[in-house]
Amino acid sequence: MKSDDQTFWLSPDELRVFRAVNRTWEALTAQLDRVLEEEAELPRSYFDILWRLRRAPGQALRMSRLAEITHSKASRITHAVGRLEKAGLVRREVPEGDRRGWLAVLTPKGLERAEQAAPVYARGVREHLLDQLTPDERDQLTAIGEKLLARLDPEALPGADDKERRDA
Numbered sequence: 756m757k758s759d760d761q762t763f764w765l766s767p768d769e770l771r772v773f774r775a776v777n778r779t780w781e782a783l784t785a786q787l788d789r790v791l792e793e794e795a796e797l798p799r800s801y802f803d804i805l806w807r808l809r810r811a812p813g814q815a816l817r818m819s820r821l822a823e824i825t826h827s828k829a830s831r832i833t834h835a836v837g838r839l840e841k842a843g844l845v846r847r848e849v850p851e852g853d854r855r856g857w858l859a860v861l862t863p864k865g866l867e868r869a870e871q872a873a874p875v876y877a878r879g880v881r882e883h884l885l886d887q888l889t890p891d892e893r894d895q896l897t898a899i900g901e902k903l904l905a906r907l908d909p910e911a912l913p914g915a916d917d918k919e920r921r922d923a
Contacts, residue, residue, distance in 0.1 A: 783883055790879040795872035800825070802876060804835055805844060805869035808861035815860040817850070824910070832859075844868055 765773060788799045795802070803825055808814050816824075822832040836859050839845040844865030848858045861869070888896065904911050 786883045787876065787879045791872060791875060794875045795868075797868065797872050799876075800827075801835060801839060801844075802869065802872050804832075804839065804859070805861065805865050806873070808845065808859060809866060809869045811861075813860075814866065815848070815858045818847075818857045818859055821859055839865065 784799065791797050791799050791802055797805075804821065807821065807824060808816060818832055818836065819829065821827075821836070822829045825832065827835075836845055836847065839859075840847060842864075844862055846860050846862055848860050850856065850858050885893065901912060
């Protein structure tokens, strides 16, 4: 690699940092996907939708907001909610007095399914992430994650989900 090219690519140390974060996240989410599919028969992305609806006021969110907070494209949320709707876990409604969009509303069956999957998810997070770290490492990882989130996605910081509740 020419010396000029080095400004356009990552140094070995930079690449090592990025790969460690990226590959760890990919491996962790793959494990969580596997655990949820095997034990709760629910894809992690669907669990995420159900759990966010469970926490929202009235257990409902605008489809556009759901796409935004799950970092999904509108078409992917529409597809996922359609599948969840067919399974009886979610229903779609037009918001009263505002016909500009749709709400995704958690059904009682969806609430039950989310609450059945939650311990499976929590156990997976503990086993594959939290239990592997010392308390100091957890604190360091939290500080690093929150520092990066403050720049990349401030709404994802702790306490920011209050906005999610207000925007529903």
